[in-house]
Amino acid sequence: MTTQKKAGVLGATGSVGQRFILLLSEHPDFKLEVLGASARSAGKRYEDAVTWKQTFLLPESAKDIEISECTVEAFKDCDVVFSGLDHDYAGPIEKAFKEAGLAVVSNAKNYRREPDVPLIVPITNTDHLSVIEEKINKAKTAGQEKPGFIACISNCSTAGLVAPLKPLVDDFGPLDLITTTTLQAISGAGYSPGVPGIDIIDNIVPFIGSEEEKIEWETKKILGTVNASKDGFNLISEEDLKVSAQCTRVPVSDGHTECISFRFKNRPAPSVEQVKESLRNYVCEASKLGCHSAPKNAIHVLEQENRPQPRLDRDRDNGFGVSVGRVREDTVLDFKMVVLSHNTIIGAAGAGILIAEILLKKGLI
Amino acid sequence: MTTQKKAGVLGATGSVGQRFILLLSEHPDFKLEVLGASARSAGKRYEDAVTWKQTFLLPESAKDIEISECTVEAFKDCDVVFSGLDHDYAGPIEKAFKEAGLAVVSNAKNYRREPDVPLIVPITNTDHLSVIEEKINKAKTAGQEKPGFIACISNCSTAGLVAPLKPLVDDFGPLDLITTTTLQAISGAGYSPGVPGIDIIDNIVPFIGSEEEKIEWETKKILGTVNASKDGFNLISEEDLKVSAQCTRVPVSDGHTECISFRFKNRPAPSVEQVKESLRNYVCEASKLGCHSAPKNAIHVLEQENRPQPRLDRDRDNGFGVSVGRVREDTVLDFKMVVLSHNTIIGAAGAGILIAEILLKKGLI
Amino acid sequence: MTTQKKAGVLGATGSVGQRFILLLSEHPDFKLEVLGASARSAGKRYEDAVTWKQTFLLPESAKDIEISECTVEAFKDCDVVFSGLDHDYAGPIEKAFKEAGLAVVSNAKNYRREPDVPLIVPITNTDHLSVIEEKINKAKTAGQEKPGFIACISNCSTAGLVAPLKPLVDDFGPLDLITTTTLQAISGAGYSPGVPGIDIIDNIVPFIGSEEEKIEWETKKILGTVNASKDGFNLISEEDLKVSAQCTRVPVSDGHTECISFRFKNRPAPSVEQVKESLRNYVCEASKLGCHSAPKNAIHVLEQENRPQPRLDRDRDNGFGVSVGRVREDTVLDFKMVVLSHNTIIGAAGAGILIAEILLKKGLI
């Protein structure tokens, strides 16, 4: 407990920020110390500034924290800063924080495509953090100050897609075709305005702005590799892997369902049983490292024919575990299956916390 | 009006039967005369026997009809019989009706795969009715009585899939790969028990029994052709066309949304604009024949990026028109798009009525 | 048809304005000529300016109308102006229109409490329009120009409450206690922002700003009488009638359900059967006048124990009829019952249209 790291939250009054705060309260590794929000909120007690909209109560420990503006000065003593900033604001703030030597774990999309910024699903591609490790080691060797960095959380629906595919790539080699049709919960759209109620009662909205492009691009980075010099990433080329996403919004509060299909490059493809076996046996690095929030099972393979279902399965391993069901052969590609992931936990704020736990275990914060 | 045909409804108290009755009340071509249900209901006034669950009121004209048992004797004077029977009961009853010379339009799945039974989406493959025409003509030539027949309504989610694909096949040649992920409304599951409320509030059920198999098989019959001797159908072979469906149940009352993708056999594939043009220009035979329920537009091509949506678009052309949106290129197959169809109208009872209207216009009833 | 009156709509791009436009397209009495919206929209074609969100398509006849600013000049030739303006804007605009001699039927709340402005539920208290009639007659007698006026549409949940109570007051004398707990649909909250989806999936919000006060006050005006000099209204005093409302928002798209109870001043109270008989026999003035949109039955008395239900009953008489069920004795007051009314038809835009039809039949526009 004496070694708790100091944590800050950018965008503290927003919905991602609120979830960071919930997950940080009573966290063994981190102590919430600084909350940053807009100039309008700065100076107020957190409880007075926030419109709290979570199913858990506002933690006592956060109520009285005085909100700061999102300046380096205010966060300079933080060991790690979680950013729940809207992408309209995240760009210059996160850049300034990084340049000031701070460790930033961000849910914003602004730097996901930067060549040296790891884009992390914490149950999936934590080897990508070696790019940060290398940067820190180089600085150390050169006798320089520990450099700041940004580690990005992936898009929520990307997380659900790659989580079960990565173990399969590890065991059976690369994929060359992936399709996903997503049925996404509304909590991911935030609150003001988010998804209007009249759009989502007795209805489906078959479009989410930029979502399909995010999935299609991010998958190629996350399933890609760290390059040899460890200063960036080899994205999988469009030639080697085609990803096609169709995204819809559905009347579900939490939990993204995805109907996915995929094809392996190598022939013969594994059997259905081999695929399930691979998923069942998968243990993520966060679990091996003993991280506090790491799921007992990163991937749950369900055998009932009508699962996973968001209401019943989204809270597996407190939302850090992903559920897979209906693994079966596909006549068009090799396999099809249904994946369920908790969009605000493993797909957003929770992922940020687990990334930070891994960074801590690896000695990077 | 003097020429109204006499109509009967089998399974009159069930949800499909109720919709047949609604659509037949005040119909210019048909007069509802006989209602068949189980022995338990037989002898009662319809109003007393039915638990009416429609948004329109029980038509006055149906209230006092005395329910019959589902026997040939009771329906022998009907020019056309609409069957909303559950498949557990439909088999022997529909067979007996056909053998007795009656014209049966059935929503049950029992005879859909029979080699000489047309499986019809009435805005799509009405040319398949020539098999019935041929049979009647042969009997006439042979001086025999007009033979009975069964014409089957397709599965609801099959209808939404093939409706926009058939015009494309007509214009650009065969498809060799089709995928669909369906987001299906609950009204199609009927009422007792149907989909339990607790399964569908804030939830998705990613499984519908036998639905994927139905779509995958029926598509090959509907997109297939009448054989040369006109006594049956050439199904498209698995080699020539692969269809892959993933079916989910969503919290929507009426209207199936499908995210589909497909590939043409011929290269080069048409452009997005050509695809949309083809769909916009499509006029179904029912419209050409001037059928009462035929949609003004069988296919509506929507240009707004977030349409079609079930609550807003399901009632186009009284549910007989299908809406298509988000037509765009697909990296894995050629195109992807979103289709919306009203599952209880063009996907079930409404289809039956329109099939009968077409049969009438063709002189087959 | 040659006598169609010229109609304008204020707030034409908003959700109430859109419904006015829908109801005016193909209306036999009115011809839509002028559409008013904010300066930002003015000058655009209506189709280009509006985000159309109705289940019926944007009428062809409205698409090309060029939007005007909400000035008297633009609307000066209108025989009637329907106002769907937000109350933030309605005040000065509606006042100016009235002073310029225009006939305004408004959905805004701004002038509902004015002593000389009738607050009308068009199936309920159309006798209140005599205040306008008197004003016009006086001007005529004095040789003055026909004066402008405002007629206000009641709050949506007030409409559902008073509609079945007024016939009872007519038949059995005054009420002294009324309670209502409302379960209100989200369509009434409009669109930007309206009710956020995340607030209403798997949830109830037991509060609607100012709604309870509106119901409690408006009921006393609507159930009150025109004063002797016919220049205003006698509100029922708090001493004579106490109204208590509890308002909630529920996951329903259209249709307000209200669980109401009430007590008559006179003893003995009527029987349940007498109450139902009174409701069944009620014929509203709009029906007697033969108004185009008048419901066949203003009040539908349902006998099934689990009705009315919004999805099944909201569209009775195209939304102009109110449904009442579960009429039974109450141990605390005299009676309790469940009322269902379509909040955007009889509770908003539809009411405005029907009010205008009545004004027309009475020769007031």
Place this chain on the structure above:
Amino acid sequence: MTTQKKAGVLGATGSVGQRFILLLSEHPDFKLEVLGASARSAGKRYEDAVTWKQTFLLPESAKDIEISECTVEAFKDCDVVFSGLDHDYAGPIEKAFKEAGLAVVSNAKNYRREPDVPLIVPITNTDHLSVIEEKINKAKTAGQEKPGFIACISNCSTAGLVAPLKPLVDDFGPLDLITTTTLQAISGAGYSPGVPGIDIIDNIVPFIGSEEEKIEWETKKILGTVNASKDGFNLISEEDLKVSAQCTRVPVSDGHTECISFRFKNRPAPSVEQVKESLRNYVCEASKLGCHSAPKNAIHVLEQENRPQPRLDRDRDNGFGVSVGRVREDTVLDFKMVVLSHNTIIGAAGAGILIAEILLKKGLI
């Protein structure tokens, strides 16, 4: 741990039974030993017999238990038996268990109205358990075996109503008028059939069979007193207290919302602030006894104007705490307010567990 009591569950495969099992797994006081179900399930492993429908996984400890028939013989070693039996079966079974000397805590309605059976809301009227205590003491004094008994869990919506009223009665004297309009979740209706999905999407059902009668009757027993001889209860008479309920089913998974109003017999009535103070200060006996599941706060008084809400507030104190909001004066009675209670926890299975914990602390099992 060495003193864990042996627990059995009747109706173990049903939805109430499943929740008993969840709450008993890892319970410090009770060890689940016997599961009873129908003859059809008897002999099977629990995991094989049950269709598990909970958001938490089936506890490992229950999976392998062999299901017994619901006979005294099978349960004879149990210190306490929780009954989740349907009322169609509960009558003779629970009676036999009681007569055999077993302690039964039942969710069925069969014996709630028995003069000597306590009807308990465990955060409300635990003093009523003295009737059981007296019976046991008498037997002890007479040198007889410890007698069996039944303690009944109240109806779910009764629990939400009386929980906040009891502290007020304690502080300010009796009530003479109570009204409640309930907005009830669907989980309480169970699963086969429960509430059909098509009835509850975009809909309200304003009727729940027998529910209003249960609330109106049970309130008078629960707010009543133990009689002087401690062998039964003084129900409040209809003359002294009138209760009127209107019950509706709403599209909410868990959590009953009730809009209640009430009047005190004594004048002057307390102030709003006094009412809130009384509710805030209330500490239930279960908390004083230190029961494992006792809520930290039996009553949460919320000050935000739009709370409580089911999705946000139902899980307070793991569902054992009741939330109250919008306490305000009522023009018809004295006060009105909104109450939220978790229908399957404090309104059903959870109540049973907490009752048993209290019985244990009192030395009655």
